[in-house]
Amino acid sequence: MSHQPYETWIFDPPEPGSEKDGELQAHLNDCTDCASLYHSWVGVQSLIRQEVEVSPPAGFTKRWMEDLPARKARQRRRQIRRALLWLGGSIFLLSLALLAYYFATMTPADISKAVVKFFVNTGQTLTGIRIIFEWILRVTPPAVAAGVSALLAGWVLLLIFTWAVTVHRLTRKGVVTS
Numbered sequence: 001m002s003h004q005p006y007e008t009w010i011f012d013p014p015e016p017g018s019e020k021d022g023e024l025q026a027h028l029n030d031c032t033d034c035a036s037l038y039h040s041w042v043g044v045q046s047l048i049r050q051e052v053e054v055s056p057p058a059g060f061t062k063r064w065m066e067d068l069p070a071r072k073a074r075q076r077r078r079q080i081r082r083a084l085l086w087l088g089g090s091i092f093l094l095s096l097a098l099l100a101y102y103f104a105t106m107t108p109a110d111i112s113k114a115v116v117k118f119f120v121n122t123g124q125t126l127t128g129i130r131i132i133f134e135w136i137l138r139v140t141p142p143a144v145a146a147g148v149s150a151l152l153a154g155w156v157l158l159l160i161f162t163w164a165v166t167v168h169r170l171t172r173k174g175v176v177t178s
Contacts, residue, residue, distance in 0.1 A: 003034055010038050 014020035028035045
């Protein structure tokens with residue numbers, strides 16, 4: 001015999017006087033397992049209704065509210081620490097993978113040559129950029145150079161201000177993850 005619909009009706013009883021309620025009562029009279037389950041469930045419900053609500057100790061709410069900013073600060077610090085650890089660990093693992101790739105595909109002489117070439121090329125590139133800027137400043141009229149410089153300085157200040165506001169918001173509110 002299938003007890004499934006009756007077990008469901010025991011935990012979620014049908015409307016009194018309905019056809020399902022009649023079937024349930026008839027089944028409970030015939031089946032001792034379901035009758036035992038029904039009486040146990042009724043006992044549990046009565047125990048739940050008898051329980052008194054326990055009030056918190058005196059001053060609990062006040063202490064909890066006073067401790068809330070400190071708990072939020074600890075949580076924010078843990079969140080920042082966790083983000084920095086993930087970022088640092090990721091960078092470390094990627095660096096190790098890159099080094100392993102280079103050591104597997106290049107000889108130490110090739111690696112040394114690439115490092116020296118990088119620094120030499122960087123120096124040459126910076127020198128080339130300086131020469132181009134000097135040429136631009138010599139060719140353009142002073143008023144245009146001053147205007148472009150003011151425009152660039154304004155954009156740089158705007159970017160710095162935006163960055164500062166973002167950092168301020170993140171440090172005040174923290175990073176929220178869902």
